[in-house]
Amino acid sequence: MNAIEFADVKKSYGASEAVRGVSMAVEEGSLVALMGASGSGKTTMLKMVNRLVVPTSGKVLFFGGDTASMDVTALRKKIGYVLQAAALFPHMTVAGNISTIPEILGWDKARTRSRVSELLSLMGLDPDEFAARYPSQLSGGQQQRVGIARAMAGEPRVLLMDEPFGALDVITRSRLQDDLLRIHGRDGTTILFVTHDIDEAFRLGGRVAVMNGGVMAQYGTPREIVKNPADDYVRQLLNFLSVEALKRAEKDTK
Numbered sequence: 001m002n003a004i005e006f007a008d009v010k011k012s013y014g015a016s017e018a019v020r021g022v023s024m025a026v027e028e029g030s031l032v033a034l035m036g037a038s039g040s041g042k043t044t045m046l047k048m049v050n051r052l053v054v055p056t057s058g059k060v061l062f063f064g065g066d067t068a069s070m071d072v073t074a075l076r077k078k079i080g081y082v083l084q085a086a087a088l089f090p091h092m093t094v095a096g097n098i099s100t101i102p103e104i105l106g107w108d109k110a111r112t113r114s115r116v117s118e119l120l121s122l123m124g125l126d127p128d129e130f131a132a133r134y135p136s137q138l139s140g141g142q143q144q145r146v147g148i149a150r151a152m153a154g155e156p157r158v159l160l161m162d163e164p165f166g167a168l169d170v171i172t173r174s175r176l177q178d179d180l181l182r183i184h185g186r187d188g189t190t191i192l193f194v195t196h197d198i199d200e201a202f203r204l205g206g207r208v209a210v211m212n213g214g215v216m217a218q219y220g221t222p223r224e225i226v227k228n229p230a231d232d233y234v235r236q237l238l239n240f241l242s243v244e245a246l247k248r249a250e251k252d253t254k
Contacts, residue, residue, distance in 0.1 A: 001063065003028040003158055003190040004049055009058035011044050018044045020214040021058070028063075031184050031191040033205030035198060040211035042194045046160050049192065050079045063157065077105065080151030080159040080189075084166045086143040088135040094120070094146050095131040101154035119149035122183060141172035145179070152189070161193045165200070177203055198237055199245045210234055222249035 004026040011019040019041040026032045034042040047053040048060050051072050060067045067075060080101075088097050095116050102112040117127040123145040135143055144164060151159060165173040181204065184191060195201050201208045202222040210217040210225070210233075218230035226249045229235045241249070 001028045002026060002061070003030075003063055004192065005059075005061040005064075006045065006048070007059040007061065009045070009048060009055045009060060011041075011048070011053060012056045017214050019048075019055075022211075022214075022216050023058075024209055024216060024219050026190060026192055028190050029188045030206050031181075031193065031204060033201035033208045034192060034194045034211060035196065035201035035205075035208060036211030037196060039213075041214040042196075042209075042211045043162055045211070046162055046192060046194050049158065049160055050076050050081060077101075077154065078157045080154070080156040082144075082148055082151045082159065082161045082164045084163045086135070086147030088143055088146060088150070090135050092134075093131065094125075094133050094135075094138070097135070097146060098150045098153050100150060105154050115153055115155075116149075119152060120146075122186075123149050123179065125149075139172075140168055141176060144168065144176060148180075148183075152183075152187075157190065159189050159191045161191060163194055163196065166195070166197075173200075180204065198240055199242050202241065202245045202249050210237065221252060223252040226250055 002025040006022050006024050009019055009022050010017065022041070022045065034045055036042045044053055048055055049062070049067070051067055062070065062075065098116045098119060099112050102115055107115070116131065120127040120130055125142065125145060130142070135146070138146065148164070165176050168176065177200065193204055205222065207219065207221055208225060209219045212233050218225055218234050225234060226238065226246065229238060
């Protein structure tokens, strides 16, 4: 079953076309990377899923239902959203931040506490050590882990991630990529991940959508893209792929 489907989606801002007739499907349980340069339309695509951006034409389907006919609040309760900056509430503890969505959903306190502890452990943060801390007492990587935990707290059907590791140093970024793959392997949450980094896209995505100037240049597995680039733009992008990522893509069977 498709968790998300874009059907000939377009988005214009006056005379400017941010997205031009894109169609693609994201299967339930998959991790798909949307990649491209700044202005390629990738973040606009992401924001159409939870209706932060409304398409000018075309449809966005969420588990088969047209998002245009859905109650926005109800839709967003089923979707977790992670930004480049963790954007944690500075006056709330780590536990308080993660509890936000469960409380909105009306969970009881015992279930909420259990979920907070579970997610902190999943993120490699000892609940006894970190639950009572405030964001200012965390490193950048720790803040982003808490941001991911907060987005996952309400057990969303889909997780949207908009360049969540882009502001972090290389070592922290690599560790968080490993964490995300481990979490996805365990929980199987559908993830749509936006990045401008081709190595990150190929490392994380079971499938990768390459955006260019508002259109989709290619959509396939890393191996398919490496073996059969769709056009000159994709071929040029592959020149920036690291040797390690290239070897991984050539062997990839996922």
